[in-house]
Amino acid sequence: MKPHGISIGLSRVKSTFFIHIRAFGTLQHDDYQYMVPTIESALSEVTQPKLNVLIDITELDGWTMNAAWDDFKFGMKHRREFEKIAVICSHRWQKGVMHVSNWFMPGEIESFNNHHDALVWLEQA
Known part of the structure; x- marks a missing residue:
């Protein structure tokens, strides 16, 4: 069985803070059951109204239907909190x-x- 999941980190480059998310394998509903509370807990402590996000999906194979719905709901709930989102991808479908x-x-x-170009873009005002 191929590994799947989401890793989450908070990073800083110079004066720019961002959430770093790496998704890999085929995401499932259970992955979001762990990810969503973790990110929402981190977001509740952020005093800045807008965040920058770095998402690496180069190893993402896709989502199950339930996971795709979970992803959409999460994005819609927090869409106004994300100022800039840099997505590192390696496939046309991504x-x-x-x-x-x-x-x-x-x-x-x-x-x-x-990664480098994504970080440069996130650092730009």
Whole structure:
């Protein structure tokens, strides 16, 4: 069985703070049962109204239907808290999913092929 899940971290580069999320394998409903409370707990302590997010989906194979719905609900609930979202992706379908997400998010969303370019973009005012 191939590993799947989500790792979450809080990072800082110079004066820019952001949430770093790495998704891998085929995400399932259970993955969101652990991820959502963890991120919501971290967000409840943030005093800044807007956050920058770095999402690495280069190892993501996809979602089960329930997990896709969980992802959509989470994004809709917190969409106004995310100012900039940098998505590192390696497949064409991942970029397509990212562009659809852009329809629902008021903040900026950009896709990148590597970590460095994503961080540079997040640091820009």
